[in-house]
Amino acid sequence: MAGEPTEEPQDDSGDEPERPEPPPLAHLYGEPPPAPAWFEAALADAPERRRIDVQGAGIELLTWGRRGDPGLLLLHGNAAHADWYAFIAPLVAQAGYRVAAMSLSGMGGSDWRERYGIAQWSDEAEAAAEAAGLFEGPVAPWLAAHSFGGFVAMTAAARWGRRLRGTMVIDAPLRMPAQQAERQRQRRRPQPSRVYLSPEEALMRFRFLPPQRCEHLFVVDHIARHSLKAVDGGWTWRFDPFLFEGFTFGTPQRDLGQAQCPIVLVRGARSRLVTPALMDYALSQAPPGTTTAEVPDADHHVMVDQPQAFAELLKQALR
Structure with missing residues (x-):
């Protein structure tokens, strides 16, 4: 079982998948690893x-920084939550x-629904940006979204993108509609x-x-601890396991x-989920003028592999 997947395992290269990595925190037996001063x-x-x-x-909303300053809304991936950004957002807010970072319904501290959908x-996301005061700044806010959240960002850019200065889509595996439909059918x-x-x-x-x-175990430990909730009989993960039953994917x-609004497509330079071929496909579907970027020495989970570099990338977009 995956503790908290952000996307199903996928090897788009066509090669045999690599042997799964062991759980990164298993050898710690629940003890927190040491963390650097910047992270603390x-x-x-x-x-x-x-x-x-x-x-x-009820939607969980976290905010940092002064209301009225230029804004940024952060969206997480599948089965993740707002605290994936609790060590990134302060670096940007400072x-x-x-x-602002939010937990989409069905995940984190947000309520579960009977049915879910990208739209x-x-x-x-728009309601969270409103509540956080992101539209009160001197310029329109940015939206940045990781993995499956990138599909939400694509739809947001089409539906209410006029209210945004730009949208950053981070390692989101956009596929042709037939490929995506087949993956939906094959879900376990x-x-x-x-x-x-x-x-x-x-x-x-x-x-x-x-x-x-995962080199930065202090990041993994933080994310994992905030992924748990107490229930009758013990502890379990904070996401709805039936989220994709009747899910409405839409047409990202x-x-x-x-x-x-302007679009920036970002991938981890080592990502096996968003291959260069998938990046090229996303760019072919994006509006003219769309730009791309890579986070060096990063796999799919760029904020885990290169948290400080990822924060700098966000700040560069906001300038």
């Missing part, structure tokens, strides 16, 4: 935490920006999330999907082409 200082810059109502569901998540039948007797046991099982080596390929 970032987490000490704690966000304001609140919940907002969007179409009948440079004079208002930063509704796009509505949640969902099962209830496993309940662990202790948080330590759960932490020892946590791993990323697609699997990868079309939405990307109809974006009403």
Whole structure:
């Protein structure tokens, strides 16, 4: 079982998939790893935490920085949550920006719904930007989204992109509609999330999907600990395991082409999920003038592999 997948394992090269990496925290037996001073200082810059109502569901919203400064909204990937950015957002906010991160419904501290869809998540993102005051700055805000959240960002750019200064899509595996439909059909039948007797046991099982080596275990530990919740009988992961039953994917390929704001496509330079071929396909679907970037020495989870470089990339976009 994956502790908290951000995307199903996929090898688009056509080669045999690599042997899965072991859970990165297993050898720590629940003990937190040492962390550098910059990371501890970032987490000490704690966000304001609140919940907002969007179409009948409570949505978790975290904010940093002064209301009225130029804004940035951060969206996470599949089965992730707002605290994936708790060590990134302060680095950006300290440079004079208002930063918000949210948990999409069905994930993190947000409510679960009967059914989910990309368009509704796009509505949640706009409501979160409103509630965070991101439209109150001297310039329009940016939207940045990782992995599956990138599809939400594509739809947001088409639906309410006129309100944005730009949208950054980070290592989101955009595929041809027929390929995406086939992947949806091939999804494994969902099962209830496993309940662990202790948080330590759960932490020892946590791993990323697609699997990868993780040099910064202090980042992994932070993400994993904020991925857990107490339930009857123990601890389990904070996402709806039945999220994709009846899921409405929409048409992000079309939405990307109809974006009403500038687009930046980003990939981890070592990403096996977003190959150069998939990056080229996304660029072919994007509006004229779309730019691209790579995060050096990063796999799919760029904020895990290169957190400080990723924060610098966000700040460069905001300037």
